[in-house]
Amino acid sequence: QLEVAESGGGLVQSGGSLRLSCATSRDFLDRYDIGWFRQVPGKEYEGVACISNSAQGSPKYGDSVKGRFTISRDKDKNVVYLQMDSLKPEDSAIYYCGADAKYRSNGCLIPAGPVNVAYWGQGTQVTVSS
Numbered sequence: 001q002l003e004v005a006e007s008g009g010g011l012v013q014s015g016g017s018l019r020l021s022c023a024t025s026r027d028f029l030d031r032y033d034i035g036w037f038r039q040v041p042g043k044e045y046e047g048v049a050c051i052s053n054s055a056q057g058s059p060k061y062g063d064s065v066k067g068r069f070t071i072s073r074d075k076d077k078n079v080v081y082l083q084m085d086s087l088k089p090e091d092s093a094i095y096y097c098g099a100d101a102k103y104r105s106n107g108c109l110i111p112a113g114p115v116n117v118a119y120w121g122q123g124t125q126v127t128v129s130s
Contacts, residue, residue, distance in 0.1 A: 004028075006097045009124030016087050020124060022080040022097030028119075029053060029073055033100040033108035034080045035117065036071065038093035038126075045113030048095070051080060052108040060110055065091075087128045094123040 008020040022034060035050035049071040051059045059071045070083040080097060098117025100109060111117050 001025075004097050004099055004119045004121040006095060006121045006124040009095060009126045011127045011129065012087055014087060014089055014128055014130050016128070017083070017085045018087065018126060020082040020084065020095055020097075020126070022082070022121070024078045024080065024097075024099065026078055028099055029075045029078060029080065031099075032118075033104060034073070035098055035100060035108060035111040036082050036095060037098065037111045037113055037116075038091075038095045039113075039123075040093045046093070047110035047112045049082060050100070050108035050110045052104075054107070058107045060108055062110055084126070087126075089128045089130050092126060092128045094125050096120050096123045 003025050005023045012018055033052050036048040037045050039045045047062045049061045051057045051071045068086045073080045098111050098120035101118035
C-alpha cells in the first residue's frame with residue numbers, strides 16, 4: 001500500500017552525516033523520476049536532488065548541497081537514498097521525497113516543492129546542531 005515514505009532523519013552535529021531513505025511502491029523507480037526537497041516550517045520549499053528512472057539515473061543536485069549530498073537507488077528494494085555528509089545547521093529541515101509523473105526530455109527535474117511531484121510522503125526531520 002506504500003507509495004512514498006521517508007525515514008532516517010534525526011539529530012546530528014555539524015559536520016556529521018545522515019542517510020535518508022525513500023521507500024516507494026513496486027516499480028515506482030522504473031516509472032517515475034524521484035526527487036528530494038526540504039522545508040523549514042514556515043519557510044519556502046527548497047529543491048535538493050533528483051534521480052531519473054533511466055538506466056543511468058543521471059542524478060542532479062541543488063547548488064546548496066552539491067558536493068555534500070549523494071542520491072542513489074536500489075531498484076530491487078524500491079528505495080531511493082539521500083546520503084548527507086558535511087552537514088550544516090542550515091541543512092536543518094523536514095525532508096520530503098517525491099515521485100515526478102511528468103515526462104522530462106532532459107532528465108530529472110529537482111523538485112522545488114510539492115508542485116513538481118505526484119506522490120510525496122509525510123517527511124522526515126533533520127536537525128543539525130552547531
